[in-house]
Amino acid sequence: MESLSPFCPVDVRLLDRTRGETALRELLGGTPEKMLVLAPRFLCTELSLAPLFSALQGDGHCLHLVTDIQSNPSVEHLATLLAQLREQGFDPTCILAIGGGSCIDMAKGISALWHLTPDETSGPDTVREAIQAQKYLRKDHTFLSILAMPTTAGTGSEVTHWATIWDTQQGRKLSIDCAACYPKAAILIPEWTVGMPASLTLSTGLDALSHAMEAFWAKARNPFSQALAITAVDRVRRFLPQVLAAPLDANLRREMCLASLLAGLAFSQTRTTACHSLSYPLTLLHGMPHGYAAAITLAPVMKRNRAVLPDIAELEALFCRDGGFDLWLEHVSNDIQSLRLSAFSVPEEALPAVAQSAFTTGRMDNNPIVFTPEESLQILRECI
Numbered sequence: 573m574e575s576l577s578p579f580c581p582v583d584v585r586l587l588d589r590t591r592g593e594t595a596l597r598e599l600l601g602g603t604p605e606k607m608l609v610l611a612p613r614f615l616c617t618e619l620s621l622a623p624l625f626s627a628l629q630g631d632g633h634c635l636h637l638v639t640d641i642q643s644n645p646s647v648e649h650l651a652t653l654l655a656q657l658r659e660q661g662f663d664p665t666c667i668l669a670i671g672g673g674s675c676i677d678m679a680k681g682i683s684a685l686w687h688l689t690p691d692e693t694s695g696p697d698t699v700r701e702a703i704q705a706q707k708y709l710r711k712d713h714t715f716l717s718i719l720a721m722p723t724t725a726g727t728g729s730e731v732t733h734w735a736t737i738w739d740t741q742q743g744r745k746l747s748i749d750c751a752a753c754y755p756k757a758a759i760l761i762p763e764w765t766v767g768m769p770a771s772l773t774l775s776t777g778l779d780a781l782s783h784a785m786e787a788f789w790a791k792a793r794n795p796f797s798q799a800l801a802i803t804a805v806d807r808v809r810r811f812l813p814q815v816l817a818a819p820l821d822a823n824l825r826r827e828m829c830l831a832s833l834l835a836g837l838a839f840s841q842t843r844t845t846a847c848h849s850l851s852y853p854l855t856l857l858h859g860m861p862h863g864y865a866a867a868i869t870l871a872p873v874m875k876r877n878r879a880v881l882p883d884i885a886e887l888e889a890l891f892c893r894d895g896g897f898d899l900w901l902e903h904v905s906n907d908i909q910s911l912r913l914s915a916f917s918v919p920e921e922a923l924p925a926v927a928q929s930a931f932t933t934g935r936m937d938n939n940p941i942v943f944t945p946e947e948s949l950q951i952l953r954e955c956i
């Protein structure tokens with residue numbers, strides 16, 4: 573794939589495994605790196621990553637492998653990882669993230685905070701304060717460079733410059749947000765997504781759909797981001813049902829990687845809107861997987877946004893042949909996961925608290941209609 577600069581400063585490649593691994597080694601060049609490798613344990617086994625790590629060591633790089641990567645990275649987990657690296661005396665010069673959005677977001681967290689947490693006594697309070705005060709924006713601050721190799725198709729984290737870090741102790745979502753958070757390069761290897769179970773394929777595919785639809789109607793939209801967004805929506809519409817029916821088909825996996833990348837590029841320009849804003853308390857308070865939490869309100873939010881943004885008819889028209897968006901969503905998800913809040917054990921009486929926490933600055937106020945807590949509650953009630 574040609575470079576997408578300057579629209580996207582990330583050197584993005586979509587390659588088969590052999591060429592992808594070669595590209596990684598070439599990108600690293602001849603200078604020996606002290607490389608922090610973040611790769612969940614199960615992926616090291618499933619993807620047989622040991623020969624790749626040996627090849628990198630053979631190229632002269634010093635690797636430090638961390639396999640304990642949790643979903644939804646938290647302040648506490650980030651602080652623990654930073655402290656462990658200090659204790660073990662490993663001072664990385666770059667980070668290789670092999671995994672889903674949580675793994676890449678964790679890489680961004682370490683990249684942003686490594687030089688702000690100088691010793692092993694820097695605990696969660698130091699990390700929380702550094703994120704909240706945006707200390708990483710200081711002019712003299714340096715980030716560690718990141719090479720991202722996504723193993724899911726949906727989060728788009730490999731082409732955005734922000735990361736979600738959950739503050740579970742204080743019950744809120746924090747963001748690290750800075751142009752320096754862009755990975756230096758992203759290598760997408762569709763074969764690496766073949767082993768995803770159906771639920772992960774669906775939830776990450778619906779995350780990509782949410783990114784694309786929200787980018788389409790975001791206040792920050794522009795013709796370029798809308799063109800990317802509508803193409804991404806149509807690709808998810810076509811290929812997500814197909815890949816769920818034929819999960820071992822590498823060509824279909826490639827199509828979903830491309831759909832996710834297009835969606836990621838679209839929302840990297842616009843950010844997300846009301847659906848993501850509503851999703852955060854659903855994940856934080858009720859443990860809903862991110863993609864499901866974002867997609868569950870797409871239909872009621874789209875219906876409301878259409879009243880003020882007639883362009884949305886273009887999105888709806890894509891789903892005409894499927895009987896409409898609602899029917900498409902029901903068909904694609906129902907055998908795997910019912911997209912009703914009740915199916916995630918979210919009771920109706922919990923919805924007012926979700927609605928009260930549903931305003932995230934930069935997301936809800938990026939929606940064509942800024943929903944009040946009462947309107948958010950009504951939307952959530954339609955999803956019960």
Ligand SMILES: [Fe+2]
Pocket residue numbers: 727779782783848862866
């Ligand atoms: Fe998302």
